[in-house]
Amino acid sequence: MQIYKLLLYKNEKNYIIKMEFCVITRKCLKNAYSKMYVTFAGECQNDFSRMLQDAIFQKRERRGKMKKKRMLLLAAMFVFTFAFIRFNTVDVQAASKYTIYVNRRTNLVNVTNSKTGKLVKAMYCSTGKNYRTIRGTYNTTAKYKWRPLIHGVYGQYSTRIHGAYLFHSVPYYSINKSQVSTKEYNKLGQQASAGCIRLAVTDAKWIYDHCRLGTKVVIGEGRTLKKPTRPKVRVSTKKRAGWDPTDPDSRNPYRPKLTLKKKAAKTIAYGSAFNIKNMVNVSSSYASSDALLKSMKVKGKVNTKKAGTYKVQCTITDPYTAVSVTKTFTFKVGKKPKQTTTEKKAPTELTTEEKTAE
Structure with a gap:
C-alpha cells in the first residue's frame, strides 16, 4: 500500500515532525501506529488518537493518489494539534527536581529541593502592586530568552507560570541588555509589577537554566521564606x-575586574615564595578588594623548586552581584642557579730559618 507517513520523534527537549512518502504493508502499518501511540501515552485522549491515526495512516483513495491539498490539510491539523499538546501539557513528574515558593507580601522567592525540602536558592523579587500576582499552585509551561511585556517593554529570561503571569527580569525598554529601567530595578524587594514576578537577571537566568518546564510554583503569603545571603x-x-x-554578560560594566599587577614578575626566581593573591589587582563597583580576594578560587600550582612554565586559573565572584570573572595567568620558574665553590689553600710549612726567627 502506498501512503504518506507523518513520523514523530522525541528527544530530551523537543518533538520533531518528519513527513515521508513510502510503501508499507498492513502489518508494518499496525506496528508503526502502536509505536506512535506509545509515544503519546498519557498525553492524548481517544479523540486525539483517532484523529492522529486518521491523519498519519490515511488510506489512499480507491482511485488515484491522495490529493495534495488534503494531505497538506491533514498535516496542518496534525501540527496544530501537536502544538496545542506541546505547549499545554508538561511532564510534571520528570520536572519536579525543584519547587519554587513565592511570598507576595515579603517579595521573596525560595527554590527548594522537591524531595528533601532543602533550600537551594533564595532571591529578592517584585510581585504585583496591590497583590495583583495570582495565588495558588501552578506548573511552568514555557520559557523565553526575551519576551515582550505590556506597556511596550521586554523581559529577559522569562518563564511562564500560568496565563499571562511570568518570572522575568526587571523590564527593558528594548531588546538591549544596556536598557534596563534603573528606576524599576531599585524596586526589587517590594511590590512593583503589573502581576508578573520580577527578578534580578542572575536569578531569572537561574530559573531559566535550571528549572525544567513543569516545575511546581507555589504563590501566596502564608509561607515564611528566607532572605538571600547576597545583599540587594x-x-x-x-x-x-x-x-x-547581576547580568553575567562579558560586556557588563559592573563585572569585577581581575588583572596582574604591573610590578608582578612573570618569571619567578627559583626557590622563591609564590602567592598569587599578592600578584593581582581586583576591583568592583560594589565589593571591596578584600571581599573579592576572599572569594578567589585558584586552580593550578607553581612549584618554585622546579624549573618550567605554569598556568594558574583565578576566579573571583562579586558577593553583591554574584557575577564571576575568570582569568588564566602564565608564570615561568627559572633554573636553579649554579653554586660557585672556592678552593681552600693548604697551609704552607715554615722554613728552618723562619722557625729560628720566631
Whole structure:
C-alpha cells in the first residue's frame, strides 16, 4: 500500500515532525501506529488518537493518489494539534527536581529541593502592586530568552507560570541588555509589577537554566521564606536605562575586574615564595578588594623548586552581584642557579730559618 507517513520523534527537549512518502504493508502499518501511540501515552485522549491515526495512516483513495491539498490539510491539523499538546501539557513528574515558593507580601522567592525540602536558592523579587500576582499552585509551561511585556517593554529570561503571569527580569525598554529601567530595578524587594514576578537577571537566568518546564510554583503569603545571603544592590538613576549589575554578560560594566599587577614578575626566581593573591589587582563597583580576594578560587600550582612554565586559573565572584570573572595567568620558574665553590689553600710549612726567627 502506498501512503504518506507523518513520523514523530522525541528527544530530551523537543518533538520533531518528519513527513515521508513510502510503501508499507498492513502489518508494518499496525506496528508503526502502536509505536506512535506509545509515544503519546498519557498525553492524548481517544479523540486525539483517532484523529492522529486518521491523519498519519490515511488510506489512499480507491482511485488515484491522495490529493495534495488534503494531505497538506491533514498535516496542518496534525501540527496544530501537536502544538496545542506541546505547549499545554508538561511532564510534571520528570520536572519536579525543584519547587519554587513565592511570598507576595515579603517579595521573596525560595527554590527548594522537591524531595528533601532543602533550600537551594533564595532571591529578592517584585510581585504585583496591590497583590495583583495570582495565588495558588501552578506548573511552568514555557520559557523565553526575551519576551515582550505590556506597556511596550521586554523581559529577559522569562518563564511562564500560568496565563499571562511570568518570572522575568526587571523590564527593558528594548531588546538591549544596556536598557534596563534603573528606576524599576531599585524596586526589587517590594511590590512593583503589573502581576508578573520580577527578578534580578542572575536569578531569572537561574530559573531559566535550571528549572525544567513543569516545575511546581507555589504563590501566596502564608509561607515564611528566607532572605538571600547576597545583599540587594542599587543602581544610579541619573540615567533612565543601564545594565543590570547581576547580568553575567562579558560586556557588563559592573563585572569585577581581575588583572596582574604591573610590578608582578612573570618569571619567578627559583626557590622563591609564590602567592598569587599578592600578584593581582581586583576591583568592583560594589565589593571591596578584600571581599573579592576572599572569594578567589585558584586552580593550578607553581612549584618554585622546579624549573618550567605554569598556568594558574583565578576566579573571583562579586558577593553583591554574584557575577564571576575568570582569568588564566602564565608564570615561568627559572633554573636553579649554579653554586660557585672556592678552593681552600693548604697551609704552607715554615722554613728552618723562619722557625729560628720566631
